[in-house]
Amino acid sequence: MSSPDEAEAPEPGIARRPVEVATAAILIGLAGLVLWDSYGRGAGWDGGPQNGFFPARVGWLFLAAALFILFQSFRSENQVFVTWRQLAQVVRVLGPLVLFVALIAPLGLYVAAAIFIVVFMGVIATARWWSILLTAVLVPLACFWIFELQFRVPLPKGPLEAALGY
Structure with a gap:
């Protein structure tokens, strides 16, 4: 048991500064895209606002905020942003979600939802097999009844809904 005076070593993970710098860089790029498009449409005032006038103003504010984030990232203490254990939990949730979204186009929302429920409840919740299957069947059926009917x-x-005449 450690005493309260002993500083525990922080759990390893991804540092805060690189995350903030990457976020700022992405936002600066998006602001640049907004500004480029706005000025391409006309961002001036010619008897009234041109098409890109208001988006350009928002783009400049967006750019200023992104530069502020970048500036602050170098001023703040470089702590751990997310530990590897926390990041693994995010991936465990994000993986089934990405699979769900990828399966909507080829299989339809209801079949993709059933697969998502099976994977998510099996990986994350580790529920009993019968409750997973029951949920995977009843939730898409209930959603189909509510939304479609x-x-x-x-x-x-x-293809399943097409085979059933929907």
Whole structure:
């Protein structure tokens, strides 16, 4: 057991400064894109605002905020932004989500949702197999009934729905 005076070594991970610098660089690039497009459309005032007038003003504010983030990143203490353990948890959640989004176009929303539920509940929640399968069947069916049949809101469908006549 360590005493309160002993400083524990920080858990290893990704440092804060590189994350802030990368974020600032991405935002500076986006601000540059907004400004380039705005001035390409006309960002002046010719008897009234041109198409790019207001987006250009927002782009300049965006650029100023991004430069402030960059400046502050070098002034702040370089602490651990995220530990490797925390990052692994994010990847465990992000992986099934990316799979879900990738499967919507070829399989449809409902089949992709069923696969997402199986993967997510199996990997993250480690639930019992019967509850995973029950949830993976009932949730997409309930969503189909609510959105497609009751509200008549068409959502992306795949080969299964086409085979069933939807």
